[in-house]
Amino acid sequence: MTSLQLSVLDLVPVRDGQTSAQGIGASLALAQRADELGYLRYWFAEHHNMPAVASTTPPVLIAAAASRTHRIRVGSGGVMLPNHAALIVAEQFAALEAIAPGRIDLGIGRAPGSDPVITQLLRQSGTSGDVERFPSHVQDIQLMLQAEGATVRFTSGGEYSVRSTPAASGSPDVWLLGSSDYSAQLAASLGLPYVFANHFAGHGLERALDLYRTGYQPSEAHPEPRTFLTANVVAAPTAEEAQERALPQLRMMVRIRGGRPLVPLETVERARQGMADGDDDADERTIDAARAGWFIGDGASVAAELEAFAARHGVEEIMISPVAGSYAADPLDATPGRLQTLELLAPGPQS
Numbered sequence: 001m002t003s004l005q006l007s008v009l010d011l012v013p014v015r016d017g018q019t020s021a022q023g024i025g026a027s028l029a030l031a032q033r034a035d036e037l038g039y040l041r042y043w044f045a046e047h048h049n050m051p052a053v054a055s056t057t058p059p060v061l062i063a064a065a066a067s068r069t070h071r072i073r074v075g076s077g078g079v080m081l082p083n084h085a086a087l088i089v090a091e092q093f094a095a096l097e098a099i100a101p102g103r104i105d106l107g108i109g110r111a112p113g114s115d116p117v118i119t120q121l122l123r124q125s126g127t128s129g130d131v132e133r134f135p136s137h138v139q140d141i142q143l144m145l146q147a148e149g150a151t152v153r154f155t156s157g158g159e160y161s162v163r164s165t166p167a168a169s170g171s172p173d174v175w176l177l178g179s180s181d182y183s184a185q186l187a188a189s190l191g192l193p194y195v196f197a198n199h200f201a202g203h204g205l206e207r208a209l210d211l212y213r214t215g216y217q218p219s220e221a222h223p224e225p226r227t228f229l230t231a232n233v234v235a236a237p238t239a240e241e242a243q244e245r246a247l248p249q250l251r252m253m254v255r256i257r258g259g260r261p262l263v264p265l266e267t268v269e270r271a272r273q274g275m276a277d278g279d280d281d282a283d284e285r286t287i288d289a290a291r292a293g294w295f296i297g298d299g300a301s302v303a304a305e306l307e308a309f310a311a312r313h314g315v316e317e318i319m320i321s322p323v324a325g326s327y328a329a330d331p332l333d334a335t336p337g338r339l340q341t342l343e344l345l346a347p348g349p350q351s
Contacts, residue, residue, distance in 0.1 A: 003149040004310050005317040005348050007041040009077050009230055010032050012054035015265040024052045026335045028064055033339060035069040037346035041105055043077030049118045052252060052263040052265045059092040066100035075105025078177040086137040087234040090144035093172045094164035104172040110134050135186055137298045184208040191219025193226040199321045209313060229319035234324045235344040242296045245337040247271035248325030250287045259287055267328045299344030
């Protein structure tokens with residue numbers, strides 16, 4: 001993997017029998033290894049009330065990862081802005097920028113990252129959840145992150161300055177994330193870098209990239225459109241092992257898309273037994289459809305497929321979500337399957 005830049009998206013998976021502490025510890029160790037292996041960036045997602053996902057608070061995880069790494073960019077993929085006040089997001093990421101100058105990415109999304117009940121709980125303290133104001137909230141954050149800050153103007157004619165920190169010397173890179181035409185068009189109109197959530201959207205990638213690139217309005221910070229792709233990836237020494245390690249996450253996709261109760265990730269053995277017990281035809285079709293869009297195989301074949309995927313869509317970076325599951329014998333405080341995915345695809349150490 002010499003010509004293609006690779007990054008990592010982490011949902012901090014939690015498998016059956018594993019504690020949150022063990023799952024988070026495994027992810028932080030993975031971030032350290034990604035730093036050593038030459039990956040460009042390491043982002044944490046925001047999801048809520050899911051037994052198999054511990055990435056509920058990206059800023060906390062980013063701070064922990066930043067303290068354990070030296071070179072890699074760390075960030076959010078993303079912060080679900082309707083769940084938070086714009087000022088709080090600006091302050092959190094300004095503080096992160098002060099902790100790890102030049103290494104922080106702020107990826108912002110519009111989706112809630114959970115079910116309607118949790119969404120209501122997240123937004124009950126104010127009006128920041130007003131999705132219609134999402135574009136203005138994004139712009140507010142951009143302004144408040146700058147050294148000169150933002151100016152609030154009152155109808156009486158008065159003004160009030162708002163800054164995310166007293167004396168900012170730099171600001172995070174802001175990215176707009178999404179899985180719809182809306183996010184692509186908004187990123188283009190604001191002159192922001194954009195990422196289509198290909199790892200879960202399943203369709204619409206080509207249209208979103210075309211809307212973004214053709215409608216792009218250059219900004220001072222970003223005179224040209226800037227984007228990369230996300231992908232679910234499992235690489236292993238053999239294709240057979242890779243297919244087995246993909247099963248727990250594939251079966252989780254069936255639960256999510258079928259609206260079934262969510263559980264911690266199965267072990268490979270339990271997922272394999274579930275397949276042998278016989279899912280219905282609809283479940284098998286869901287798994288086959290998901291598998292068709294993932295990159296699963298031995299290291300060399302997956303590397304070649306990722307190179308071709310990037311070339312087909314005209315990008316120089318892919319952010320992989322390493323979705324390899326664990327065997328029952330794998331240690332609870334580590335994720336060997338995800339680790340070997342990163343090691344087999346490693347771009348090489350960088351200074």
